[in-house]
Amino acid sequence: MDMTSCSGVSEILGQVGDKWTIQVVIALLEQPRRFNDLRRSVAGISQQMLARTLRALERDGMIVRTVHATKPPQVDYALTDLGRSLSEPVRQLAQWAIDHRTAIRDNRERFDAR
Amino acid sequence: MDMTSCSGVSEILGQVGDKWTIQVVIALLEQPRRFNDLRRSVAGISQQMLARTLRALERDGMIVRTVHATKPPQVDYALTDLGRSLSEPVRQLAQWAIDHRTAIRDNRERFDAR
Numbered sequence: 001m002d003m004t005s006c007s008g009v010s011e012i013l014g015q016v017g018d019k020w021t022i023q024v025v026i027a028l029l030e031q032p033r034r035f036n037d038l039r040r041s042v043a044g045i046s047q048q049m050l051a052r053t054l055r056a057l058e059r060d061g062m063i064v065r066t067v068h069a070t071k072p073p074q075v076d077y078a079l080t081d082l083g084r085s086l087s088e089p090v091r092q093l094a095q096w097a098i099d100h101r102t103a104i105r106d107n108r109e110r111f112d113a114r
Numbered sequence: 115m116d117m118t119s120c121s122g123v124s125e126i127l128g129q130v131g132d133k134w135t136i137q138v139v140i141a142l143l144e145q146p147r148r149f150n151d152l153r154r155s156v157a158g159i160s161q162q163m164l165a166r167t168l169r170a171l172e173r174d175g176m177i178v179r180t181v182h183a184t185k186p187p188q189v190d191y192a193l194t195d196l197g198r199s200l201s202e203p204v205r206q207l208a209q210w211a212i213d214h215r216t217a218i219r220d221n222r223e224r225f226d227a228r
Contacts, residue, residue, distance in 0.1 A: 014132075018128075021131075060222060094127060104126060
């Protein structure tokens with residue numbers, strides 16, 4: 001399976017592999033969330049980056065944005081089936097990062113000390 | 115498992131999830147490769163971006179750079195065990211991108227036509 005030459009795949013990889021996309025998908029796995037709730041649960045993301053990430057995910061059909069007819073109206077974001085289907089590869093990637101965090105940190109220290 | 119709050123994880127996710135990193139790892143899965151061979155097999159990557167991606171992968175201990183004592187000396191890049199351990203999550207992410215490429219394209223067309 002030659003994954004690098006498939007047209008469009010690298011562009012999609014670039015998007016789904018993006019660290020903010022991965023973390024927003026992980027945060028939405030548990031439940032739909034509102035904007036500020038998402039912003040609190042994804043450490044370090046700016047308002048602008050979260051808005052951009054949510055728009056890209058909505059455009060790809062990975063999340064759905066719902067405006068509730070409350071006073072004032074409330075908006076939340078939830079994974080679609082397509083978005084939820086990404087959860088397994090994302091979870092594996094995140095788990096890999098957790099499992100190898102120390103080894104990578106040590107390798108970086110050795111490399112920088114060369 | 116709260117994957118978003120682990121310190122350092124999001125930074126590692128940002129790196130391993132990066133589209134060029136994913137494609138260089140995929141390209142090195144088959145065999146060690148030289149710089150220009152890598153550049154040909156990762157569609158659209160610039161010389162500078164490939165050099166930067168390789169340096170980051172080497173610094174993380176994901177690849178090893180070997181200078182062969184040939185005339186002229188030849189350099190190749192190969193995955194380490196740590197680098198190879200990333201291959202499964204990367205393969206899953208790439209397969210996900212291939213499987214859902216058409217659905218995402220259709221969703222984007224619908225979104226842009228709104």
